[in-house]
């Protein structure tokens with residue numbers, strides 16, 4: 297039966313890792329997959345996570361199934377982290393939520409839930425957006441359209457075009473927004489721009505769907521949720537998909553959150569039953585481990601403050617790597633102004649170079665980055681920044 301299936305090419309981003317591994321150049325540089333790396337190129341287990349693992353190991357006394365929604369302490373801890381502990385929607389019991397297998401799992405079950413609301417629903421995503429948004433949402437059967445977002449020629453957000461487009465969106469359509477650290481561009485909305493997006497949502501009646509996978513990697517844990525909190529405080533319905541892969545370094549444990557702000561407790565209960573039912577029909581219930589660790593960290597003041605300082609370290613390191621690359625490029629006489637890299641947030645930057653230049657970086661200089669010119673800033677180090685800047689100058 298399987299002979300009818302065609303061979304598919306490797307996933308464009310995951311395929312880069314495979315190509316990087318096969319490259320025998322000892323000076324190769326990996327700026328592909330979005331995984332945090334330290335100066336030695338390692339993705340360490342955070343200290344707060346190591347301590348939480350010890351606590352979990354000492355206390356876990358069963359491997360029986362967990363509840364359908366996941367670890368409740370995890371869900372509550374994450375909702376407080378994202379919305380703030382005193383958020384009206386939380387106090388008024390208007391938020392439904394389940395632990396999900398990663399941010400991807402959250403995006404997918406929320407998309408499946410949306411098809412139950414309206415199978416002909418349109419979801420608007422930024423142009424560009426993270427490549428996996430399209431299959432995660434589109435494969436659930438929803439129609440995907442794009443709104444203008446990033447001006448590659450000028451390395452900035454096309455806000456006027458974005459707002460023109462969103463103002464035409466139909467009532468009830470869903471608009472996917474990146475909570476912070478936009479993937480792939482690193483270009484985030486300002487507070488004023490979030491305010492404008494809120495006003496357009498109020499006028500048109502579109503429902504925001506906020507994907508927040510990098511809380512703490514932009515300007516800070518509190519600063520990065522400005523937009524989510526603004527919309528959640530002022531709109532009756534907001535959908536949220538969050539991930540603990542990056543800020544807790546729990547990539548392989550697959551831990552995320554799918555949440556919905558609803559207008560009242562009754563709708564909260566309905567959406568809670570529906571999202572659990574969606575998950576039951578796909579994977580039944582989420583794995584416990586990652587959520588149990590985050591539950592321990594967020595609910596233990598000492599571990600939480602250790603984790604917060606580790607997030608700060610990662611953020612500050614990435615900010616300094618941006619500055620280091622920009623300075624090196626100036627020093628080496630790059631013919632293009634890359635100072636915009638310093639303004640971009642989080643793990644990614646769009647270098648705004650052509651696909652041909654990206655090909656040359658990969659094939660002639662063993663510098664691996666996504667075809668769109670997205671680089672993982674955390675892949676830069678003191679050891680490789682010279683070679684990276686030389687390669688960039690050479691392909692410009």
Ligand code: PLP
Nearest residue numbers: 330398399400426479509539541
């Ligand atoms: N959303 C965005 C924008 C991402 O970049 C990612 C991961 O790269 C995710 C969601 C989901 O991450 P995960 O499923 O690993 O938690």
